Amino acid sequence: MAASMLEVRLSKTTKARCVFAACDLKSGDEILVEEPYAISLSTYQDRCDYCFSDRNKLLRCSRCKCQNYCNTSCQRSAWVLHKNECKDLQRFSPGKPSETVLLVARLLQLSKKYSKESNSSDDFPCSLSELQSNHEHFNEQRKKQFVKLLSTLKNYCGDQLPSNQELLHLFGQVTCNSFNICDPEMQSIGVGIYLKSSLLNHSCSPNCTAIFVGTTIHIRAVKAISKGEECSISYIDLMNPSHIRQRMLQEQYYFTCDCTSCQEELLDAEMGSVTCENCSGQVLRRDDTSFQACSACNTQVLPTRISEVLHIEEESRSLLEDCDSFSEKLKSKSKGQENWQNLFKLWSKLSIKQAGVLHIENVYRVRTVDKLYDVAVNLQNWTDALYLAQKVIQSYRKLYPSFHPLIGVHLLRLAKLQHFLGSFTMAIQYLQQASDIIKVTHGLQHELYKQLEEIQSNCIVEARFYSSDTQDKVN
Structure with a gap:
């Protein structure tokens, strides 16, 4: 940490020590590096x-x-x-x-x-x-x-x-x-x-992000931060409606967040949206158990449909809570391929239930598609993985902040798939989009950015080679 970049002082509202910018910071600045x-x-x-x-x-x-x-x-x-x-x-x-x-x-x-x-x-x-x-x-x-x-x-x-x-x-x-x-x-x-990094407060609209190089934490600004402005990171996964984020923060950290994102009703409505039975349009959520009329045809959501939605969301929530530890166990077992096939069937079955009921921007639907993508990669089903990755990135861009590291990481995954499948032009486009984010969230010296540059160089060379080869055949 550069001593001139940050200062710690008491917050006027919480009376607790917080981290503030001691000078104007720009997006991509590394403001704190700390060993555990x-x-x-x-x-x-x-x-x-x-x-x-x-x-x-x-x-x-x-x-x-x-x-x-x-x-x-x-x-x-x-x-x-x-x-x-x-x-x-x-x-x-x-x-x-x-x-x-x-x-x-x-x-x-x-x-x-x-x-x-x-x-x-x-x-x-x-x-x-x-x-x-x-x-x-x-x-x-x-x-x-x-x-x-x-x-x-x-x-x-x-x-x-x-x-x-x-x-x-x-x-x-x-x-x-x-x-x-x-x-x-x-x-x-x-x-x-991490003793120093623990002083950064949470925001659902953070201006900083935490990235790791091995076990070393790197805090980087993802927005322009004015001198005297508080520096914040996110403690939780932001792809949840505000009422779920508030519950998570209250249960683990014992405070209520009042940032701008927590007042953003439209994003909440999209994260809980369902599909219209009449025209397949997006129906925005009003609260846990009620919905607005369809934004396309103005059809109201019937009580039977609400009951179906709540049942599928509960099933999705339960499976998603159990999946991470289960997936880790699968990776450590000898019959990996067979286990991954079973997991693919499990997620596919849930995805079929969700389709036509939960909108693609509903967080349960996004997470399920993301899990299917992960399994498809482990099974080396590259075409399926590409299709699923393209669906995931659309939702990520809508539901996460613009410079969220997961968007950059997922764009890089998409680029790798396009490169592997021979779509060099598309791979280069995704690599550029990933680069715009990763150089801010991870920095130019991070191994992920260096990996991106290497793939980009290979893609450019291969695109020129195959383009030249095709031209020679035409001539």
Whole structure:
């Protein structure tokens, strides 16, 4: 972080410390780079447990046989914490504890190692004790999660633990301040605590985004930010209607967002829209259980149709909540192709139910098509994948902010598919669109942007070659 770019001061409304621009910032500026205070790799990820690299050959710890490292350098660096947890991993049964349990256990180790004194030179926190917990606001579900974690933690660490109250406070800090660490394509691969980055507040219309290079977090401006304006990121997936986003923020972070996007009624109506039974036009949502008239033919939505919509949305919600962990398990099994075929059938069945009922801009429909795309790629059904990717990008552009990293990533995926299928002109067009976003969200030095430039160069060469070859044949 350049000291002149940011400043931390109390918010006039919340009275809490927030991050503000100390000078005018432009879109694409990198305003904060931070190494993690503590990290934990997702359970089903086959990566280095220290740097999160996905190299093919990993070195496994010969003692616990649980943690993997890409080389001896990573293994030595990890040993500072692993030398204590190695015995716990050997004793723990069954399997390996969740990433949350590992993260909490590592935070307990670090709290003993580092002083609680903070560095006030830049007014950024540099100790865990300065992060908010909000454990006093826990609902029953969160309390049950803590009880479950406490049981697993005792099984993992033994009885040498702080008091339950101290652990409750720590669990609150983890749930309120941890970041999902993502790979270059924005897929979560682990969790981490970043002390300085945790000071950035949430907005559903953020002016900054968080991108990871390995386990290092990079905060970049995605809009022009004036001096004295607060810098914000998004804590949650923005492709949800405002009432769902508000519930998610309240349940995990205990606040209500009042940004401009939360007042945008039209976007909410589109995210929950359904298809008209009469003309197949878009019917905008009014609230959870009622709809406006069809925007094309003015037909009203009948009660039976509303009941059908709510049933399909509930089925979609339930399946989507379970799918991520299931997909990770599929990737770790030997019969991958057969499992992916079964998953394709599952998502296809849901998609058929949704078709003609949920509009293509309904978030449940978008997510289902996105899952179908992911499965099609894993099955190497490239034509299906291209068709699905084209449907997804239309909705992404409508429902996400203009400079959202997922739009750039998905455009790059589309370009790769077009390139693979020999549509070089279309690939170049998508690459340019992806470049316009990724150079802002990821930066010119990010491996994703370098990958984009390489594909673009290949596409240009191949387009010229095949064009020349075709011309020669004509002559």
